[in-house]
Amino acid sequence: MQPHYLSAPGSPNYCQxxxxxxxxxxxxxxxxxxxxxxxxxxxxxxxxxxxxxxCAYLLNDNSRLEGPWFDSLFxxxxxxxxxxxxxxxxxxxxxxxxxxxxxxYTPTPAHQIFKQFEIQIFDESAEAVEWLSTCQAQEx
Numbered sequence: 346m347q348p349h350y351l352s353a354p355g356s357p358n359y360c361q362x363x364x365x366x367x368x369x370x371x372x373x374x375x376x377x378x379x380x381x382x383x384x385x386x387x388x389x390x391x392x393x394x395x396x397x398x399x400c401a402y403l404l405n406d407n408s409r410l411e412g413p414w415f416d417s418l419f420x421x422x423x424x425x426x427x428x429x430x431x432x433x434x435x436x437x438x439x440x441x442x443x444x445x446x447x448x449x450y451t452p453t454p455a456h457q458i459f460k461q462f463e464i465q466i467f468d469e470s471a472e473a474v475e476w477l478s479t480c481q482a483q484e485x
Contacts, residue, residue, distance in 0.1 A: 351390060353383050360387035362394055370402030370477060371395060376409035384417060388425055396432040401484075402477050403429075406440040406470055430461030436480045437464040438473035 351360040360383070361374045373391045375384075395403065463480070467473040 349390065349394075351383065351387050353380075356380075356383060359383055360390070362387075362391055364394060364398055364400065368402070368478070368481070369400070370404055370481075371398065371400050372404040372406065374406045374409065376411075378412045379410060381417075385420070388417075388421070392425060392429055392432070395429050395434055399433040401433050401435040402481065403434055403437045404440070404470075404473055404477055405437060406473070407442045408440045408470060410442045426461050435462050436477060437462055438477045439464060439466045440470050440473045441466055441468055 346364040346366055348361050348363040350358045351362075352358055356377050356379065359375065359377050359379050361372075361376075363372045363374075364370075365372055371391060371394055373387065375387065379387070391403070391405075394400070465473070465476055467476070
């Protein structure tokens with residue numbers, strides 16, 4: 346499937362959504378500065394693809410983001426998460442923004458916020474890919 350790009354003035358191609366047909370997962374890659382409106386637009390575009398494809402696996406990569414990320418946990422956990430789970434999402438590999446070391450300290454672990462699916466947070470994309478691949482292998 347061809348990648349789908351989202352752009353905004355001053356933020357070209359800030360979000361790439363790509364369904365990997367071989368791996369059967371959706372990969373969402375964020376880059377540059379992403380404001381709250383763009384972040385929500387990208388999250389909703391990803392949700393729409395999950396709903397259309399009934400995709401169980403999501404790789405969300407924030408490693409190329411710049412600047413602060415929007416305060417989204419409430420919206421993600423109360424609206425996006427339940428809708429994604431209803432669409433069939435079961436596993437999320439989240440790659441944190443570069444140099445944030447989010448896996449070293451998180452005030453509220455992601456697995457306590459998102460109870461609808463299993464989520465793991467990684468500092469490196471390769472680790473996230475390996476984990477999602479392992480999840481798929483265990484499902485078969």
